Amino acid sequence: MNQEEQVQVLGLWGSPFSKRVEMVLKLKGIPYEYIEEDVYVQKSPMLLKLNPIHKKVPVLVHQGKSIAESLVIVEYIEDTWKTSYPLLPHDPYERSMARFWAKYVDDKVMLTLWKACWGPESEREKMVEEAYDGLKYLEEDLGDKQFFGGETIGFVDIAADFIAYWFGIAQEASGVMIMTAERFPKLQRWSQNFVRNNIIKEVLPPKEKLMALFKAQFGNNASNEA
Known part of the structure; x- marks a missing residue:
């Protein structure tokens, strides 16, 4: 995977919302870098920059662009990597x-x-x-x-x-x-x-x-x- 294709996930270890994103990436076999965000202690400058509206995790970064909200991210992954492990029915x-x-x-x-x-x-x-x-x-x-x-x-x-x-x-x-x-x-x-x-x-x-x-x-x- 080249630099432009690199995938990053900003998440929280115990969050079912963050884990949704990781589950889908792993099911589809997509390599990613995981970045832990301890949002209960302090929101990092990176998180605030990538998700300035909600200031929450998870955030997916792909091709330098950030996507927020877990189900929105899951649909983005589904639409971007359509050929590997489809999550949504064709009908x-x-x-x-x-x-x-x-x-x-x-x-x-x-x-x-x-x-x-x-x-x-x-x-x-x-x-x-x-x-x-x-x-x-x-x-x-x-x-x-x-x-x-x-x-x-x-x-x-x-x-x-x-x-x-x-x-x-x-x-x-x-x-x-x-x-x-x-x-x-x-x-x-x-x-x-x-x-x-x-x-x-x-x-x-x-x-x-x-x-x-x-x-x-x-x-x-x-x-x-x-």
């Missing part, structure tokens, strides 16, 4: 449905799950019920497929990486159990398939380190990630 309707469910995960499900575990006690019961509802629709859409993308990991699976790995650790750390095998057997099966994938495993942060982070930041809902 226009199926592509639109994949984008719909990915946006549903980001806009509806993830924040609700987080608040169900770490939100104020006064809102916890309501958030748990909303979390059940949010996961129910994903369970139905998944059906008997191995992955949301079918036989292989696709766009929606990458978008739902938090549910597959991070949320199980968050449940354990908080003591709030929502996505159980009894209530959501299909999502549980999917999450196991996802985290056992050899390429995905390379990218996932250590459970013990993530558990310590969740407990240290108990009740802190501030986000420094895209």
Whole structure:
């Protein structure tokens, strides 16, 4: 890969948003340089220059140009490296449905799950019920497929990486159990398939380190990630 083709990722080790980008690059076999950004301590001049609007990670740098927001980055990678490991279906309707469910995960499900575990006690019961509802629709859409993308990991699976790995650790750390095998057997099966994938495993942060982070930041809902 020549200088112009070099790919850099500014990320945070425990961020499911940053890991989305790394997962896709590794699935497609694209070499990249990873730059750790400890956004909780101090945002670097490089990050502020490359993402001056949101000042968050992840940021992808390719051919000297920066792209922000994790799902935007994933689509950029998909559009740029089309021939290796396609993430989105070829059919226009199926592509639109994949984008719909990915946006549903980001806009509806993830924040609700987080608040169900770490939100104020006064809102916890309501958030748990909303979390059940949010996961129910994903369970139905998944059906008997191995992955949301079918036989292989696709766009929606990458978008739902938090549910597959991070949320199980968050449940354990908080003591709030929502996505159980009894209530959501299909999502549980999917999450196991996802985290056992050899390429995905390379990218996932250590459970013990993530558990310590969740407990240290108990009740802190501030986000420094895209």
